[in-house]
């Protein structure tokens with residue numbers, strides 16, 4: 001039998017799950033009432049074991065909501081509580097629980113209770129089955145009447161109540177014998193005369209869904225929908241009568257609305273959630289297919305939302321999400337004017353996919369143009385500042401667009417395509433949109449394959465370090481080595497760091513990988529020191545993500561200690577973009593490292609937008625002119641002027657300059673003439689394994705670099 005277990009405490013949950021599974025139940029476990037209601041709404045459970053104290057919605061509330069369902073009576077609810085207070089238990093039973101079990105649960109007691117429960121459930125199931133089959137015999141009719149979830153009233157021709165079911169008592173508060181034999185006027189009020197006047201056709205033929213207000217014993221007005229059918233004279237008493245079923249709309253409506261809301265709408269923004277969105281996409285695709293129309297699915301992800309959340313707190317984050325969702329709704333409402341027929345119908349549906357991700361379904365568009373119009377409108381709506389708690393916040397977004405037909409045959413693949421396109425938009429810089437293309441798909445699956453293998457690379461020991469020498473421009477003396485990571489997945493081809501480092505950054509794997517690089521690099525330097533080579537500078541690349549890592553400084557110090565290295569032997573290379581992006585987060589860590597004597601070098605200089613004046617705020621001592629300038633320095637006058645200017649300015653600021661990616665003697669000569677301090681590049685050596693680099697250290701010739709072309 002299927003059993004829904006609702007318990008927030010994970011160890012109790014596991015324990016109970018074990019007990020129930022041991023008893024042969026097929027258990028679905030939920031940590032809170034909201035989740036439980038959703039599961040129950042999807043596929044109702046005959047048996048629910050419910051903890052009373054839950055986070056959010058209480059167990060009692062869950063119990064009431066389950067009972068308020070159309071099939072509310074069908075589930076057997078066993079409440080598990082740690083309270084033995086009689087009022088509490090009373091309250092529990094009043095909320096509709098069938099039975100309760102006091103924690104800690106004793107196995108013996110559980111056996112007994114389960115036996116009772118099973119009997120009850122079988123009984124209820126039997127009743128419901130009978131009802132469904134509609135093959136009830138007369139004696140079973142009263143069973144059925146009792147189990148009908150709606151109020152049931154049988155009236156005779158004179159308007160007397162002949163029979164009621166338990167629901168009448170529950171909802172209206174009258175005991176059965178207070179009503180039976182009395183006039184239906186008492187609960188129907190004046191409506192009775194209107195509806196059931198003796199000439200009324202209702203005595204002759206069935207009627208459906210009459211809107212009527214009933215009066216409960218305590219005077220409450222309860223709106224119901226009444227359906228009924230005449231009873232032939234022979235069945236109920238001599239004069240025949242009418243059988244009415246009254247659905248309680250007030251409570252039901254609220255409860256169902258509540259359940260629907262929980263299951264299909266996002267609590268924060270009130271937008272449809274991912275489930276409802278998928279449903280709608282499915283329906284829209286079916287309709288588009290049928291009518292030969294197009295639709296577009298936009299996948300939107302806020303830029304920098306995480307930053308807002310982290311720095312300003314969740315409340316501000318939540319406010320921002322709500323404001324964003326209002327602007328999105330505004331932007332698609334305007335879609336009407338680009339709609340096929342300029343109709344007033346709203347043709348865009350905004351949903352919250354989760355976190356800071358939204359989707360927008362555009363159903364009434366002719367082609368991609370319509371979609372890009374909307375995307376543009378959304379981007380400009382989001383470009384305006386948001387005011388949250390007196391603060392101006394900016395939240396750009398990246399949007400991916402998938403079209404149907406074309407970019408997916410079902411809701412899942414269409415969504416996947418939109419997501420992939422969003423991903424691409426994000427990588428092209430922030431605040432923009434992209435349409436899905438096939439090559440993106442290939443890039444995405446390549447990336448996914450990298451990600452999967454990367455997760456296991458450390459434990460499988462698939463990484464290695466290579467070292468590329470740096471030399472003094474004037475003397476040609478070896479001054480240091482840049483440490484470059486190499487990855488050779490087991491059973492596959494080597495993968496370039498240019499391909500896997502970005503993936504490692506996005507997934508956060510870079511923190512562990514970067515630590516491994518630091519540790520290995522320091523170990524290697526220590527080995528060389530021990531073999532008696534003069535200590536050389538080891539430059540390790542740090543990624544943006546590592547700068548945010550609070551443990552960074554400790555990790556670095558620890559690696560130095562382990563190798564007994566002087567801090568001045570280690571240099572960290574950080575890119576211009578990284579320090580710009582992570583200024584706040586990284587500045588104190590960088591200062592701490594610099595104060596400890598560790599060198600800092602600004603990598604890829606010239607590719608970002610920072611000025612040297614800005615750079616001065618960082619405790620760096622060296623810059624590396626990016627290879628893209630070096631490679632054209634002898635051909636392009638502007639690049640030559642750029643490098644000359646950089647070198648001169650860096651020197652006035654007391655910084656050393658490295659030219660990287662030097663491939664020709666002409667480049668080396670020009671950089672040297674301009675005063676560049678050090679050079680690095682294939683001209684001198686490709687990156688090579690530690691053993692090869694050691695030959696450079698001893699001056700014993702060819703370092704045996706990476707195979708030709710791999711660098």
Ligand code: C2E
Nearest residue numbers: 484485497498501517541542543661662663681682683711
């Ligand atoms: P980068 O820091 O700019 O490293 C220099 C890159 O230029 C290396 O590529 C190197 O092999 C290559 N190179 C050196 N001399 C020449 C030359 O004369 N011509 C040309 N065309 N290229 C040259 P590699 O090893 O493929 O690394 C690519 C990037 O991957 C690095 O760029 C760096 O950003 C990243 N990376 C590599 N190892 C690590 C690491 O351990 N940690 C982090 N965070 N990033 C790493």
Ligand code: CA
Nearest residue numbers: 482541573603
């Ligand atoms: Ca570098």
Ligand code: CA
Nearest residue numbers: 603604624660
């Ligand atoms: Ca570089």
